[in-house]
Amino acid sequence: MASKSRLLKEARECAKAPADLGISLQPDERNIHTWRGHIRGPSGTPFEGGTFELTLSVPQNYPLFPPSVRFKTKIFHPNVHFKTGEICLDILKGAWTPAWTLLAVCQAISALMADPAPDSPLNCDAGNLLRGGDLRGYASMARCYTLDLASAPARQLS
Amino acid sequence: MLLFAEAPPGLTLTGVLGLAAVLYGFYHLKAGPGNSGQARQRDRRQQAQASRPPGAQHQSESLQAGFPQGQLPQGTSAAKQAVGSPLQAQLAGIRKVTISAPGVLLKELLPHELQDGASLRPAAARVLAEMLHSTAVYIMAHVSDDIGEATVRGALEAGGLVGKGPGQILPHRILFCSTLAGKEALVRQLEPELHIDAHEHTVKSLQRFMPQLLLISARQTASASVAYKNVAYAASLEAAFHTGQ
Amino acid sequence: MPVHPTSLLAFWAEVVALCCSVPCRYFFSRRRCDKGDDCRFSHAAAAGSELERFEEPCMFYARGRCTEGDFCRFQHIRTEDNRVPAADRRTPSECLDRLQEGLESLSLGQSTGPDGCAPEALGEAESQLQEQLHAECEAQPLCEEFTASGSCREGDDCSKAHGNWCSSCSKYALHPISRLAYLNHLGECGARVRHSRTNMDASRAVTCSICLEVVLDNPDKGQRKFGLLDCQHSFCLTCIRQWRSNTDDQVDLESAVRTCPICRCTSHFVTPSNTWPANDEEKAAIRLAYMSRLAKIDCRNFDFGRGICPFGSSCFYRHADRDGTPMAQQVRWYNTADGVRKSLQPTLLSSFLENDRRFFNLRR
Numbered sequence: 001m002a003s004k005s006r007l008l009k010e011a012r013e014c015a016k017a018p019a020d021l022g023i024s025l026q027p028d029e030r031n032i033h034t035w036r037g038h039i040r041g042p043s044g045t046p047f048e049g050g051t052f053e054l055t056l057s058v059p060q061n062y063p064l065f066p067p068s069v070r071f072k073t074k075i076f077h078p079n080v081h082f083k084t085g086e087i088c089l090d091i092l093k094g095a096w097t098p099a100w101t102l103l104a105v106c107q108a109i110s111a112l113m114a115d116p117a118p119d120s121p122l123n124c125d126a127g128n129l130l131r132g133g134d135l136r137g138y139a140s141m142a143r144c145y146t147l148d149l150a151s152a153p154a155r156q157l158s
Numbered sequence: 159m160l161l162f163a164e165a166p167p168g169l170t171l172t173g174v175l176g177l178a179a180v181l182y183g184f185y186h187l188k189a190g191p192g193n194s195g196q197a198r199q200r201d202r203r204q205q206a207q208a209s210r211p212p213g214a215q216h217q218s219e220s221l222q223a224g225f226p227q228g229q230l231p232q233g234t235s236a237a238k239q240a241v242g243s244p245l246q247a248q249l250a251g252i253r254k255v256t257i258s259a260p261g262v263l264l265k266e267l268l269p270h271e272l273q274d275g276a277s278l279r280p281a282a283a284r285v286l287a288e289m290l291h292s293t294a295v296y297i298m299a300h301v302s303d304d305i306g307e308a309t310v311r312g313a314l315e316a317g318g319l320v321g322k323g324p325g326q327i328l329p330h331r332i333l334f335c336s337t338l339a340g341k342e343a344l345v346r347q348l349e350p351e352l353h354i355d356a357h358e359h360t361v362k363s364l365q366r367f368m369p370q371l372l373l374i375s376a377r378q379t380a381s382a383s384v385a386y387k388n389v390a391y392a393a394s395l396e397a398a399f400h401t402g403q
Numbered sequence: 404m405p406v407h408p409t410s411l412l413a414f415w416a417e418v419v420a421l422c423c424s425v426p427c428r429y430f431f432s433r434r435r436c437d438k439g440d441d442c443r444f445s446h447a448a449a450a451g452s453e454l455e456r457f458e459e460p461c462m463f464y465a466r467g468r469c470t471e472g473d474f475c476r477f478q479h480i481r482t483e484d485n486r487v488p489a490a491d492r493r494t495p496s497e498c499l500d501r502l503q504e505g506l507e508s509l510s511l512g513q514s515t516g517p518d519g520c521a522p523e524a525l526g527e528a529e530s531q532l533q534e535q536l537h538a539e540c541e542a543q544p545l546c547e548e549f550t551a552s553g554s555c556r557e558g559d560d561c562s563k564a565h566g567n568w569c570s571s572c573s574k575y576a577l578h579p580i581s582r583l584a585y586l587n588h589l590g591e592c593g594a595r596v597r598h599s600r601t602n603m604d605a606s607r608a609v610t611c612s613i614c615l616e617v618v619l620d621n622p623d624k625g626q627r628k629f630g631l632l633d634c635q636h637s638f639c640l641t642c643i644r645q646w647r648s649n650t651d652d653q654v655d656l657e658s659a660v661r662t663c664p665i666c667r668c669t670s671h672f673v674t675p676s677n678t679w680p681a682n683d684e685e686k687a688a689i690r691l692a693y694m695s696r697l698a699k700i701d702c703r704n705f706d707f708g709r710g711i712c713p714f715g716s717s718c719f720y721r722h723a724d725r726d727g728t729p730m731a732q733q734v735r736w737y738n739t740a741d742g743v744r745k746s747l748q749p750t751l752l753s754s755f756l757e758n759d760r761r762f763f764n765l766r767r
Contacts, residue, residue, distance in 0.1 A: 002614055009615045063613060064649055076347065097664035098613040098646055125347040129340050136307075137335030141344055144296075147330040 003062040007032045010101050023106045025056075033058040035067075037106050041150065042114040046142035047075070050150030054109070055085075056102055066096035069105060076138075076145045078118045078126040087112075088122045245285070245399045246292045252370075254350040255289060258341065259299040259310055261356025262374045262395055269302040276313035281396035283317045287325040289399070296348055298333040300341050307334045354395065361389055372398055463553060543580060550575050571596050606679040612665055613642035618679075629679055631686060632670040634663045640675050647673065672719070694719060705730075715746060 007027065014025040022040035027033075035056040041047030053072040059065045069092060071085035079088040091100055091108055100108075121127025129138040249255070261267040263286060265277040289295055299310045311332060314320050320329055335341045342363050345353050352370045355361050361373045371389045392398035427444035429436045436442050461477035463469040469479065546563035549555040553575055555565060567577040571592035578584035607619050609629070618639050621627045630643035646664060662669050674693050680686040702720035704712040708730050712718050715734045723729045735747040 006615055064646060082347070097662075097667075098642070099664035123347075125343040128343045129335075132337055132339050132343075134335050134337045134340030134343075136301075137333070137337070137340035137344055140333040140335065141347060144330045144333060147328075 003058065003060060004032060006063060007058060010103065013101070014103055017103060021107075023103065023110065025103055025106055033060070033062075035102060037102075039106055039110050039113070041146060042110055045114050046139040047113055047146050047150070050146035052113075052150050054106065056105075058102070063098035063100070066092050066100070067102060067105065068092075069109065073150050074145060075113075075150070076123065076126055076142045077113060078116045078121040078123050078130055079112060081122040086122060088117075088120055245288050248399060249289065249293050249352075252293055252351040254294045254296070254348065254352075256296045256298060256345050256348055256350040256353045257286070257395075258353075258355040258357065258360065259297050259314070262354055263297070264299075264310065264313060267356055269300055269306055272299075272301055272306040272309050273303075276309045278313045278317040278319075279394070279396075280317075282394065283319060285395045285399050286319060286327075290319075290325050290327060295327055296331050296333060296350070297327060298335065298341055298344055300336075300338060301334050302336070310334070354398075365389055374398070545576065545578060545584075603678055605681060609637045609679045611639040611642050612636060613638055613646060627677075629676045631674040631676050631680070631689065632663050632668070634666050634668040634670070636663050636665045637679060638664075640673065643673055713748060 011027050011032070017023065017025070022042070023037065025035060025037040027035045035058065037054040037056060039052045039054060041050040041052065051073070052075055054069055055072050057068040059067065069087055069089075071080055071087065074082060074085070076082065080086070087109065089108065089112060091097075091105065116126070116130060118127040118130035126138060126141070129135075129141070257263065260269075260272065263279060263282045264272075265279060266272050266275075286295065297314070299307070301307045301310060311320070311329075314327070314332065319325075319327055320332070322328065333344055335344060338357070338360060342360060345360075345364055346367055350368070352372065353361075353364060353368050354372045354374060355364075356374045358373065358375070361371050364371060365386045365388065369388060371386075373389055373391050374394060375391060376393060390398070425444050427436050427442055427446050436446065457477050459477055460480050461469050461471075461475050463471075464475070464477070464479045469475050469477075543562070543564040545566045546555050546557075546561050549561070549563075549565040551574060555561050564579055566575040567579055568574075569576045569588065569592055571589075572595070576588050576592075578588065603619075606629070607617065609619075610617050616639075618629055618637065619627050621639065626639060626641050628640040630638045630640035632638070632643070647661065661671070674686075674690045676689045676693075680689055697719040698721055700720050701707065702712050702718055702722055704710050704714075705718070705720070705722045707724050708722075712720075712722065716722075716731065721729075722731070736744055737747050738744055
């Protein structure tokens with residue numbers, strides 16, 4: 001299957017990814033269409049120092065269709081649903097192209113963490129904080145959740 | 159008839175005694191366990207009543223004992239009701255509490271007042287320390303800049319309330335915001351069972367979303383606009399919660 | 404009447420014996436028989452000796468070269484009818500020999516004087532001979548028909564030279580007289596072959612950005628083709644066509660599907676190519692050749708004027724009637740409320756019953 005060969009290729013590329021990228025990605029041993037990733041909180045953001053786990057579900061007709069990605073670790077972010085972990089990102093929906101790889105998707109999510117888009121929020125409270133200009137409140141809350149929920153040792157990134 | 163003309167050789171005193179024993183055993187089996195079980199239950203009940211604290215009878219009503227729903231406390235009537243109730247009992251069933259520090263823990267209320275310094279209320283600090291033993295507490299403060307944030311944090315640290323030990327709050331659970339709307343967003347995000355605030359406006363805004371709110375107001379009476387079923391009122395934090403000290 | 408099994412066996416034995424004596428046509432014509440030693444026909448016949456030959460002379464031999472060689476079934480003879488003109492029979496080496504002989508004859512006939520005027524006269528004669536040969540060459544340009552096909556309708560009466568076989572370009576393009584033209588063609592052919600080999604070598608390193616595989620290493624030989632877009636990004640033809648036929652509702656058709664997956668440069672069609680073009684000129688040439696090939700195919704939607712082609716005058720295929728006369732499909736235009744000019748498509752019942760996108764999936 002075309003998706004399987006491409007996923008195998010991507011798995012090899014992910015294994016060779018540099019550690020300073022802050023992203024660790026690997027497929028499930030029993031099912032290559034299920035991946036698990038860990039993203040280190042970008043430095044200079046309230047998420048710094050935290051490690052966030054993601055689950056990626058790859059469809060059979062990948063790369064023609066985008067993967068389903070969600071945060072397994074709870075995160076306070078306007079574009080991430082706090083309870084379900086659903087991510088509102090254009091490349092995972094209408095703007096998807098086959099040129100995107102799973103590693104590139106994780107990089108885009110890392111960039112989204114550093115640069116949120118409060119105009120299309122899945123977390124209304126985070127969106128309201130940013131749209132109201134209360135950066136102090138947003139950073140304070142994000143930092144609190146990062147230290148409470150995402151500060152487990154980054155074993156995957158060691 | 160010959161059977162009863164003269165005593166048969168088997169029906170002697172031994173036989174009579176044996177029959178009596180059988181009858182006694184039968185009676186014992188039939189009535190004995192029920193009686194002893196009821197006695198045991200009665201004893202148990204009496205022991206429990208003896209060991210129960212005096213306020214525990216209101217435990218099932220939990221917070222409602224301290225904050226009667228639908229009733230506005232008259233002066234210190236709420237405090238009178240809570241007198242004698244340990245704080246843990248009052249907070250039974252509450253896993254998370256958010257407290258707006260200005261006006262509740264601190265004497266200063268407005269952001270510009272925090273620029274010159276912050277004074278921690280000792281009694282409120284004791285209540286907070288007691289609360290931290292049994293409940294997850296998040297403190298938030300509406301400040302105007304970094305100076306206000308540093309002032310608030312310094313006051314809490316000076317009171318020994320910040321740290322990792324028991325009766326202390328973790329540093330990252332002290333939240334700050336620049337706007338009142340931001341404070342409301344923080345409270346709604348945290349989804350506490352109880353929010354304690356000194357701002358009527360905030361309490362009014364959050365009334366629809368929170369299960370329980372406590373307004374700390376020196377007026378001790380609520381204006382008609384803030385009369386809600388899930389909002390309780392107190393003059394101070396220590397007045398609302400009795401720590402038993 | 405019942406057939407006796409013994410007589411049947413005998414019959415088949417005779418047939419087999421007959422086959423064994425008949426030379427195998429594949430072995431002698433292609434010099435290769437797939438059945439090998441199991442072949443019923445004879446592979447032992449000497450080359451051409453027992454092979455049936457036709458009486459007609461071989462016209463390719465008459466022109467100078469027959470690729471069948473000794474296995475040709477026509478007569479390799481040169482008669483007055485098929486004799487090659489004297490000019491055609493000269494090879495470049497023979498020309499050089501002729502030149503040398505001419506020079507030697509000039510030197511032998513010259514009387515050397517004490518003033519040493521003989522060498523100058525020799526040089527002048529040599530240059531005259533060269534000029535004469537070049538003139539002969541120019542007077543006899545290569546016949547295009549013979550160059551392309553190896554045969555010429557004019558035959559011996561052709562006023563142009565019939566070239567010799569060039570294995571590089573597989574044409575009769577080597578001038579039989581002029582060494583200069585001969586060498587020029589070899590040089591050009593060699594350069595072309597080297598260029599195509601370089602192109603192929605460069606193409607071998609190109610990977611598809613969708614399947615992440617080297618395009619020319621695809622296990623399926625039929626899928627070893629590039630799909631060229633307006634930008635410089637490389638894709639397999641199959642992969643890019645699959646992406647552009649994506650009809651998922653989530654994916655935006657105009658901003659994602661019709662654009663390059665990498666740079667989002669809009670491309671209205673995909674050009675198939677066996678090699679990856681080294682520059683824009685090559686890409687333009689490939690595209691032109693592709694469009695030319697398509698223009699010779701009749702549009703199945705237009706159907707010789709009986710149908711309607713949704714692409715109208717922009718269609719790549721031929722819109723002509725059965726006689727080949729070009730027919731233009733009348734296009735009506737209108738302006739939308741936004742001021743955008745659009746062509747008016749005919750109203751079809753099927754557009755209300757099916758997804759309109761089927762029109763955009765044609766030939767993508």
